[in-house]
Amino acid sequence: MEGTRDQGTRVGRRGWAALVVLMLPVLLVSVDNTVLSFALPAIGRDLEPTSAQQLWIVDVYPLVLAGLLVTMGTMGDRFGRRRMLLIGATGFAAVSALAAFAPTAEALIVARAVMGVFGAMLMPSTLSLLRGIFVDRDQRRLAVAVWASMFSAGAALGPIVGGVLLEHFGWGSVFLLAVPVLIPLLLLAPFVVPESRDPKPGRIDPTSIALSMATMVPIVFAVKELAVHGVAGATWAFLAIGIGFGAVFVRRQLRMPVPMLDMRLFRDGTFTGALLVNLLSVVGLVGFLFFVAQHLQLILGLSPLDAGLALVPGLAAMIVSGLLVVPVGRRVAPRVLVPAALAFSALGYVIVGLSGSDASPTTLIVAFVALGIGIGAAETVSNELILAGAPPAKAGAASAVSETAYELGAVFGTAVLGGAVTALYRVRLDLPAPLPSAASAAARETLAGAMQEADRLGGALGGALRDAAASAFGAGVGVTAVIGAALVVVAAVIAAATLGGSRAPSRIER
Template sequence: MLTSSLPTQDIAVTRAGWRGWFALAVLMLPVLLVSVDNTVLSFALPEIALDLQPSSIEQLWIIDVYPLVLAGLLVTMGTLGDRFGRKRMLLIGATGFAAVSALSAFAPTAALLIAGRALMGVFGAMLMPSTLSLLRSIFRDRDQRRFAIAVWASGFSAGAALGPIVGGFLLEHFSWGSVFLMAVPVLVPLLVLAPFFVPESRDPAPGRFDPVSVLLSLATMVPIVYGIKKLAVEGPLSLAPVLFIVGVVFGWLFVRRQRRMASPMLDMTLFQRGTFSGAILVNLLSVVGLVGFLYFVAQHLQLVVGLSPMAAGFALVPGLALMIVAGLAVVPVAKRFAPRVVVPVALSFSVVAYVMVALSTADLLQLIVAFALLGIGIGAAETVSNELILSSAPAAKAGAASAVSETAYEVGAVLGTAVLGGILAAFYRSHLILPAGLSEAAAQSSRETLAGAVAVSNTLDDAALADALRAAAAHAFDSGVVVTALIGAVLIVVAGVIAATTLGGTRSTSTK
């Protein structure tokens, strides 16, 4: 049976001073960069396609190779940080990420850009677990740590808000390589300041490095993440079921090996803690809901409402700003009320947001309000759940715990786009009623995606036919939004139920 008890040792601790808060500011640099990078590439892809002329498969891999490598290596890199030093892994990751990003900005071929994106995934996997796990050692006082994690989580929201705006600005004034070059001015200050302000921390009794476990973790995550993407694009008759089976088999082998090792790469007993496992699931489902919402609202704002990418980005800023505010404001609330109360109440705001979208997408203001409510719920829930993940794990295993949390985030992001996006695409195609008068090629392009239909409408000489096509495509798309919004609401309800039953029933007032 899972237990929700938290560690109780180290009751008396020293509170962090100004150096700790300055270290937090330094650690926010890679958090902002990675979160911006998650959204900015999609804006650059059209220019990349025109310049490098990749094949359809190469274009897919330019997007997919980074999250595949990142998800596959997060647990490995988090564990290596525990063993060899979390600050050391952070500095290696920052150096490599900046160097490879700069080289990728001038990639002459699609193949070299894909290779660069893969290497960025390797170094990115070193960055994120290190930033979160270092907060565990810098802020030993739990109240301070909860606030620091709220700031850390807010960095993701700020990056997501900046992504469309920064991407739009760079691509209006510079070439596509600028979206990769921006890593350099962000990470150079980290490399200069981190050695002075960020303390080193590691597992005081690390075991031996196990290459077999590394290979098994890769063989588990990569097929599963890639299978999710294949399922969304090609449906259940694709290789997706085979990839899932392969991933599950290697996952079983990985778990079995960890349980038999005296010093495992990932301590599987962490998952026997109800608080840890419950918080991981809340994180995953919350990210599915957030990314799935962003997926369809971004398309609706640009392709149905007709906003520019930058204008669509600005329309989402209020919601992302409230996500940041909620993540910080929940800190004093979490001191007074139990996590199993705080998280479900917070997520109820996100459920209301999805229901509002399911009822209507016609009103732009209503969409902005809905996203604001979603942001309030996700922002508060993510702060509490991330803090519980770190607090429920031993300090020596902070890197591994952070890596599991980051893996849940990456898988949730893939699921949000692939599953909810796939369902939305399927409903779009099945409900699209094309107006008469389109050529077969135009009709085929219109059936593929909403963007395809809008692109076709812009090439038509008959204004009435173009208007009819856009109206039909918008209607079909919004019919899919209704279904995916209801599914999103159900997923958030499930996250709330998990939180209510696993996250403990007492206030989190201890210092540990």
């Protein structure tokens, strides 16, 4: 209730040491979401994936992760959250090492899927363990704030770390990064992180687990097929299958005495609205990074390190705006604050859309700073409202739903915006003649393939292919920027309509 205070024991150095240890998997997952975008050109040159495979390399991990977050949270409640954290860290590090040496695009996709399984064990455990460690409300609020800030910090570090690694090593190094990050967790967690579990956990329901995956996989697959191959009967069939299983899943949860996911959480308009704002904000961020990372490296010719550094100002703006929005939010209602912040993000997309293939590094930096200001503020407020909108007994489920929205946003950001760029690139590409059939096929698949063939051909023909590919990609980005701006505007409208007049910082203290 508003105004009450938890009278809990304040933790000492061991509790704060546990916080540091629990930051490692959060930081790693956040870095992974941005660093892979910078490795895609190198992966494209080495493994030569098709356009669909390139999207699956990015999307299969967050898809599996999102599908299993609630499930793994339930298993952690029953079997022990620290135990689940350690199992997840061990598996994630081992499979990441295997992914680093994947010989084919198919092998890399499989490795990324298995990483998603173990990643789903990591994320719900970290927040639920923190809530058990920090009993005092003030300390817990600070710990949760630091936990949340690791997502932005990881996003800021991702381009720099990725740039340094790709400047000196192969693309596999971005996956090997997981090993040195998770080893300290495996060594220290048994000593500084206490075990915790729900004394009265709900039963594990295999049917609900299967239904949740049967809902998400067909829907995301349909979105991918729509983006890459256009409207087809199979696309709508998969979409219908996913929606059908989703309806069955919801019906089952409503009938269960102890559901895997309490659907009553979504009856709160503020909770649902904040969740949608969270999801759409991540769609806008990940979709932007998907094509800007390629533009910087493949069209402007920047090295991975320089491309990473070019995005640092925008990611720093995201962190700063996320911190500054807290005191501002004490005076300005979320229904006003979030739309105002998202106006900056829409502006960032407009800048990119007007520039097209002629966008300079400076233009892209300015655009990403504008995008980062809006996304950072919107994500902070929406996450606070998601936690505040749920009763204390359902805080774990609320955090799992929030993380699921984040990962789904990453999937749809790549599938919708990344898929749109790919599809429009292929439609707008006007290949120069005479071009060998193999080179023509590679150029039509991906921008990386076109640039690789241009380098092989060299001379006037290679230059003509490079110009044609850059022009087609720029045209695709221009149209996709309009889509991105429209999604941000939709998020702003949802925020204005659903978030009400409550101040985010006060509601989260409830």
